[in-house]
Amino acid sequence: MTALAINALCKSFGGLRVTSNVNLSVEPGERRLIIGPNGAGKTTLFNLITGELSPDSGSIELFGNDITKVASRKRTHLGMARTYQIITLFARETILHNVSLALLGLSPLRWSFFGNLDRQHHIVESAREALAHVGLEGIAARPLAQTSYGERRRVEIAMALAQKPKLLLLDEPFAGLSIDERRDVQQLLKRIPRDVSIVMIEHNMDVALDFAEKVTLLHFGEVIVEGTRSDVVNDPRTKEVYLGH
């Protein structure tokens, strides 16, 4: 059974084909990289996978279950987590509260009109654990507004990991990071256990290629090349796609 199976997925906006008959399948535990020039439709594909966009045709399966018509928030409950290209965290709260909110999203406690989120021990402990995984447990009480960009990226990853996803979607996790910060995130990603399948969109080839076992190249919404790192790097079509810009 595949972790993620996308079949003949199509999406158009008006006359513009943004996703064109995409077939993709990710094995459990795999590290997949999706690359492509700007406007290739990578983020759109993510939005289709998470359900924020609905496809015109085609299907999406998560561990064998057809989720094409499932609402996006329910996909989270089915084990999907995602980070965003532009960081959208809760600036008015502390780092710990941010991660707690991520945990609360999957908990029936989120409908409780009584008690206090910051005093729910099991949630707070799990949040601290998630922050420890990304090396930020020391500044858990700091307001998010007082953190650096690199720290926020790691908070975002902590929030995604806190939900114990089976499929993790990372949209340009290295964007805007310094060399040191990139290395930290790289290490972090390497430590993620194999019961999590990861699909990453990335522009920065050096870090990304190191991470990926299999690479999919998208252009104008279509899958152009797919294969191992060296397959894709050496394929003439890849050069065409990138040099054509």
Add this chain to the structure above:
Amino acid sequence: MSGRAPRLAAIGVAIVLLLTLPAWVANSYYVNVASQILLWAVAALALNVLVGYGGLVSLGHAALFGTAGYTAALLLQAGHGHFVADFAAIGFTLLVSAIFAILSLRSTGITFLMITLALGQILWGIAYRWASLTQGDNGVNVTTRPHLFGISLATADAFYYAVLAAFALAVISMAIFVNSPFGASLRGTRDQPRRMNALGYNVWLIRFLAFLFSGFWTGVAGLLFVYYNQFISPQIMALQTSAEILLMVISGGTATLLGPIAGAAIVVIMKNVASAYIERWNLVLGVIFVLIISFMPDGLIPGTTRIWRYGWQALRARIASARSVRRAGAS
């Protein structure tokens, strides 16, 4: 922990003052003003659930306020008892709130504002024009106030305590609400609705329930109003009233529970004071609105604390530099 003790002390003092108010405020006119402040504070707190914690600005809440008042008044006039009238008033207001929510929560921001404005106008129009139902411009009289535990609420003092009790319940319920996990979810949807959806929350349902909670307490405030005034007319459901409640919320500040309470006090006192000296309450309301939005968008409470702190810091800096100049001169 240094912030805690003074704050608890202040709350304690406030409670004592409120409980003993009729004793140290001799004139029943001012006791009535206090009752007004408290009941409008409930309305402002209720609106702030949506505005401050939900990020949804409604210009239709006066219609919910008036719906409760009118329902009670009309039922009382038809001969029903207070209990039935009040229960039905709150129940019907909840129903109307649900309808408002379903129609308006399809959008956010300015579209949400306009839908609530339009819905408020519809209800105002019904109160104003459907005279056979609501007696139109003539309004509806409420001849008696209810008895609470056998005590008549006819006097200013007795009614004040009833309003105070309702106000206390409202504040406690608001405090529990905003601090709860649900309250945290609501604040999350205010700041990052898309992210909340991705984290597994049902953003629409969260907002819907918040709207109902807001509508409930707005209805309670409307009920208190109609018993206070013993009269209700369509004016209470007009856009201007919605704007006044919104002014209470934003003038006091949306980020705290104290803000709307302070805002209600400010607006009610100004209205009572202004109407004694100036006939033009609308003008004053408008100018205050414009000034606060232009120069103190966080509201008066955060705004004045900032000015206060800024002034204090500037003073300390002045003292420090004067000291260092003196030291330099002496050496």
Add this chain to the structure above:
Amino acid sequence: MSLWLTLAVNSIALGGLLFLLSAGFSLIFGLMRIPNLMHGSFFMLGAYLGVTFLDKGVTFWLAALLSGVAMALIGSLIERFLLKRLSGQELPQVLLTLGFSFIIADLCLMIWTGDPWQPATPAELRGALQVAGLFFPIYRLAIVAVAVVVAIALWLLVDWTRLGAKIRAGVDDPPIARMVGIPVSRLFTLVFALGAGLAAFGGVVGAPYLSVYPGMDAEMLPLALIVVILGGTGSLVGAFVGSFIIGFLFNFGQAMFPDLAYVILFLPMVLVLVLRPQGLFGKVVS
């Protein structure tokens, strides 16, 4: 029969006035993305100013023009010194216009008192046209003619001039417009002033028919809101069509269902906002 005819004539007259009111509102909403809650106030204040000019002996159409210019000036000052400070924050801007609507309403009450004013119909347009045994009040037809002339002028401005092209670009895509060097900020002031001036002009033109009275602003604003929501923000065609639809809905609704007058008006608005937020002709309201 003649009741319906009277209602019909009144409806198109009201439609014409609503167009003068709503065209500006629509442009402001389309370009600045805010419903200008003081637009009814512009109409009313303009009408009062016109009445004062007429009192001083100014001829009718000159009074209407002067009032328009005066209001355009006032509008540009408000935009330049108050709205612009809140640039980018649409919600506070809307609340600012709301606050101003209260200020203007009370100022009008102070200056012109609570009695309604009804200036005389301009001499050359008095009386009625008799066609096939039916009477059509000339002035009400004249209102429609004025509205059509203004509509054509606006259409020429928006569709055929460079200024109009810039406005259209600003309505379609503000960030791109800025990027290609269109001074969107200055356009805001211009369009706000234009809207204010048009509303004021409409107020004076409507005065012999509707008269001028306190509370008129609170009655006209919702109508402008409905017209623009129905017709689509930023669309002059939508404002034109919408104005006449609402003119008919208002008059016939009041006559046939007086109890539900406001429900009939606002229900379509709610339905449009909920089901088709971009209205009949407009762009999507973000």
